[in-house]
Amino acid sequence: MADLREFKAAPPVGIDPIGASTESAALLYNVIREDIVSGRLEANERLVVGDLAKRHETSTTPVREVLQLLRGEGFVVFTRNRGARVRPIDQDFVRDIYEIGVLIEPVLTHWFVGMATEADIAELELVQRQIEDNNFADQIKHSDLDTQFHTLMYQRHYNRHAAELWWKHREVLRSVGRRFNFTLARRAQVIREHRELIAHIKAGEADEAAKLVARHVEGSGRHILEQMRSASAARAG
Known part of the structure; x- marks a missing residue:
């Protein structure tokens, strides 16, 4: 089971992820x-x-x-x-959350590709190297770095409501997903898709980057669902 330490990734600037009064x-x-x-x-x-x-x-x-x-x-x-x-944290709940991400993140990514600078790309490459150096050895660190990777793309988007909705839903999936370990197949897929995404951003291929992110988010959601089904079957057995 994954470590339950607090995640350290910070939300995009100007976004209050909780909205509490105190x-x-x-x-x-x-x-x-x-x-x-x-x-x-x-x-x-x-x-x-x-x-x-x-x-x-x-x-x-x-x-x-x-x-x-x-x-x-x-x-x-x-x-x-x-x-x-x-509310039961069941498969329907997870499906609803990640399907919203599939709708939001491609739009945010498409916009980012159109305005990304060489410095932005260099930051993405740096975080990606850290992700690969960690190689899922510390899953909490991976989650933190993965969130930083995506936050770099979405943090300056003009639609703050969309960025805030993305962050809150991502945190929900992180909270649920941290109960499970990554399969080897999912680990390889995450690394590969991040590399492909950086290549699309470098080439200015906004449509291709948006499509890739949609697959990436759906893959993450489906992975959590599969893990939940396996855990449920194990308990039933």
Whole structure:
């Protein structure tokens, strides 16, 4: 199982990945989201504001705020007369998230190819070398570097809402995906697609780069789904 250390990758400049009103609420958000992703808070479990406030030694105000933030990301659902509960982190949830990425990331990539400088490409190549030097030995480091790689392309896009949506959905997939190891086939595919993407950017081939990123994102999502299915089958067996 992957290491559960905190990821260090920073979001694009100007983007608040959480949107909490205070630092304490942001910290509480991270704790409760981790409890959901890790399974400590089980699927469909009721989230009682008073109980959560007592457990985390805080008032009910930040708990209510955090539940609304998690609702916005799909981790929590609200039902009339029943309050909040944990949304199952199931295959449908992962599919919905990565399919949105398949729509967003090609557009962001297409724009980047049209404005990329030699310095931008040099940064991408540097991060890619670090990814290959690490060679998935430290999966947390790989995840951090992989996020840096894509952030370099999207961080200056004029549509900040799209960039923020990309970041939040990517973080959801990272939270879910870190429970699983990369297969050897997926490792080779990631390296190969990154190299091909840099080549398209150098050549100014925006359409080809966008198509490649769509396949790349879909491949990542499908890999997580396959791992989830395998884990489910193992538990059932």
